[in-house]
Amino acid sequence: MSTLMQSIEECLPAVNQRLEELVPLHDGLTATIHEAMAYSLHSGGKRLRPMLCIFTAQLLGRLPSYVLDIACAIEMIHTYSLIHDDLPALDNDELRRGRPTNHCVYGEAMAILAGDALLNQAFQTLCRVELPAEILLEVIQVIADAAGTTGMIGGQVVDIQSEGKHIEMDTLRFMHEHKTGALLRSCLTSAAIACEATTEERNLLDCYGYNIGLAFQIADDILDIEGDEETLGKPVGSDAQNRKSTWPALVGMANARKTMESLVDEAIQCLDAFEPSPARQTLVELARYTIERKQ
Amino acid sequence: MSTLMQSIEECLPAVNQRLEELVPLHDGLTATIHEAMAYSLHSGGKRLRPMLCIFTAQLLGRLPSYVLDIACAIEMIHTYSLIHDDLPALDNDELRRGRPTNHCVYGEAMAILAGDALLNQAFQTLCRVELPAEILLEVIQVIADAAGTTGMIGGQVVDIQSEGKHIEMDTLRFMHEHKTGALLRSCLTSAAIACEATTEERNLLDCYGYNIGLAFQIADDILDIEGDEETLGKPVGSDAQNRKSTWPALVGMANARKTMESLVDEAIQCLDAFEPSPARQTLVELARYTIERKQ
Numbered sequence: 001m002s003t004l005m006q007s008i009e010e011c012l013p014a015v016n017q018r019l020e021e022l023v024p025l026h027d028g029l030t031a032t033i034h035e036a037m038a039y040s041l042h043s044g045g046k047r048l049r050p051m052l053c054i055f056t057a058q059l060l061g062r063l064p065s066y067v068l069d070i071a072c073a074i075e076m077i078h079t080y081s082l083i084h085d086d087l088p089a090l091d092n093d094e095l096r097r098g099r100p101t102n103h104c105v106y107g108e109a110m111a112i113l114a115g116d117a118l119l120n121q122a123f124q125t126l127c128r129v130e131l132p133a134e135i136l137l138e139v140i141q142v143i144a145d146a147a148g149t150t151g152m153i154g155g156q157v158v159d160i161q162s163e164g165k166h167i168e169m170d171t172l173r174f175m176h177e178h179k180t181g182a183l184l185r186s187c188l189t190s191a192a193i194a195c196e197a198t199t200e201e202r203n204l205l206d207c208y209g210y211n212i213g214l215a216f217q218i219a220d221d222i223l224d225i226e227g228d229e230e231t232l233g234k235p236v237g238s239d240a241q242n243r244k245s246t247w248p249a250l251v252g253m254a255n256a257r258k259t260m261e262s263l264v265d266e267a268i269q270c271l272d273a274f275e276p277s278p279a280r281q282t283l284v285e286l287a288r289y290t291i292e293r294k295q
Numbered sequence: 296m297s298t299l300m301q302s303i304e305e306c307l308p309a310v311n312q313r314l315e316e317l318v319p320l321h322d323g324l325t326a327t328i329h330e331a332m333a334y335s336l337h338s339g340g341k342r343l344r345p346m347l348c349i350f351t352a353q354l355l356g357r358l359p360s361y362v363l364d365i366a367c368a369i370e371m372i373h374t375y376s377l378i379h380d381d382l383p384a385l386d387n388d389e390l391r392r393g394r395p396t397n398h399c400v401y402g403e404a405m406a407i408l409a410g411d412a413l414l415n416q417a418f419q420t421l422c423r424v425e426l427p428a429e430i431l432l433e434v435i436q437v438i439a440d441a442a443g444t445t446g447m448i449g450g451q452v453v454d455i456q457s458e459g460k461h462i463e464m465d466t467l468r469f470m471h472e473h474k475t476g477a478l479l480r481s482c483l484t485s486a487a488i489a490c491e492a493t494t495e496e497r498n499l500l501d502c503y504g505y506n507i508g509l510a511f512q513i514a515d516d517i518l519d520i521e522g523d524e525e526t527l528g529k530p531v532g533s534d535a536q537n538r539k540s541t542w543p544a545l546v547g548m549a550n551a552r553k554t555m556e557s558l559v560d561e562a563i564q565c566l567d568a569f570e571p572s573p574a575r576q577t578l579v580e581l582a583r584y585t586i587e588r589k590q
Binding site (some may be wrong): 030032033034036037040080084087089090107108109110112113115116117119120121123124128132133134136137141144147148149150153154156157158160161171174184209 | 322325327328329332375379382384385402403404405407408410411412414415416418419422423427429431432435436439440441443444445448449451452453455456466469512
């Protein structure tokens with residue numbers, strides 16, 4: 001991965017290969033947990049988060065390899081959150097991307113530990129990234145804050161506490177901004193820090209990240225109502241079944257769509273300040289993808 | 296905490312206060328998870344791990360404040376591991392230190408997230424410690440490696456996989472070294488790195504850490520057989536009930552005691568190379584405490 005990559009398709013094998021290197025299968029006493037970690041890590045994910053990191057680096061004129069390990073660490077955090085979210089005590093989901101969820105294959109105990117291990121492995125990976133130490137610490141801060149109660153976990157908490165309740169738009173917005181938005185946003189910010197972007201560039205990228213993060217989650221709400229079960233790889237209607245408040249439920253489907261589309265437009269506008277380049281075009285496509293995806 | 300502390304009793308309030316500052320209670324949407332995190336973090340723990348960090352710093356001629364936040368981060372990791380270990384899918388314990396376990400108070404979903412959040416908060420704390428960046432990254436590496444599948448989680452996996460099975464001494468040793476030993480050992484190593492100890496000092500402290508870590512876990516096995524339920528704050532006999540292999544089960548109670556005592560003697564011998572000081576004396580006491588404790 002030493003040259004510029006023009007497309008997501010070119011990039012995907014490099015991400016998958018690096019994830020295999022960073023979370024390898026093992027023989028010996030801890031074989032099963034490594035298998036459980038790899039099972040969820042390599043389940044045909046779209047690698048949206050790694051792509052955001054990598055094409056941000058390219059947009060800023062750096063090689064994709066520059067942020068590859070940061071990208072993989074964020075994917076580990078994303079994967080751990082899915083494993084824990086699917087647990088019986090949380091969403092109790094049995095299917096994810098068309099395959100049995102981690103605890104259905106490895107049991108609840110192993111799934112809890114595999115999630116823990118992926119979160120921990122993300123930090124084991126991050127603190128070894130070859131960047132100047134001061135910059136790397138700032139990268140770790142941004143990602144850790146995006147993953148914790150100040151970010152993703154904060155959103156998950158509000159999510160489980162909101163089940164079966166009517167919630168206000170402020171609460172729903174908080175939940176969506178934090179549960180999915182925070183980590184997506186950190187892909188942009190961490191890559192910008194790693195690539196020593198200017199403050200202006202960093203703000204623009206952060207703005208792009210914020211907008212696609214929220215749009216992504218509104219799209220998720222819509223997919224859970226209108227999606228195709230087979231393409232989605234999991235049952236539709238689970239939000240309604242778990243009596244979860246969603247964007248369409250609060251403002252109606254037409255308004256939800258409108259908001260989601262404006263958010264993506266705003267995200268794309270944030271990129272206008274950058275010179276036209278294949279990387280900029282890919283980030284435009286990724287922004288559109290967040291709401292046009294079928295799964 | 297700006298002067299040398301002569302005793303564990305003097306140190307304890309400083310650790311507890313700093314933990315309260317680092318994991319504060321919150322109003323607002325994420326109030327409950329902060330309460331759940333604080334519930335387990337402030338449950339009358341002995342703070343063995345923070346004490347080991349702090350008195351290592353003092354042994355090396357530094358102020359205790361030098362490693363206070365590292366000490367607190369390790370305590371967060373320890374606490375997260377207890378919350379997840381107690382879950383119904385793992386040890387299914389309802390009492391810990393005489394109080395209902397986290398999931399019994401806050402429910403399983405919140406307990407899983409509170410554990411996740413404490414692990415994450417440990418890294419949020421670590422990457423903000425005021426140390427030169429290069430040194431801090433080495434500290435984070437050591438702690439992350441001690442917490443992951445290469446350390447504590449590796450031990451937990453072997454633990455759950457060994458339930459109800461006869462296991463060999465090699466497997467039991469691996470489990471004990473990793474499940475409790477790795478994180479205890481990282482208290483010494485991380486403090487030594489933070490205080491810029493020489494390689495010889497670092498090796499001696501690592502040796503002390505290894506020995507007390509293993510001794511601690513053998514003592515745990517013995518307490519689960521011979522301990523007093525009320526002092527212990529949890530039911531005795533849970534290892535037998537969960538059909539877990541223990542050190543006394545494999546080699547007999549008398550041999551288990553002998554091994555445990557030799558390990559502590561070896562640990563104390565590692566301290567001989569350091570000048571006599573109150574800190575050295577406290578580390579001797581902490582080594583003895585690991586096997587003389589009643590809970």
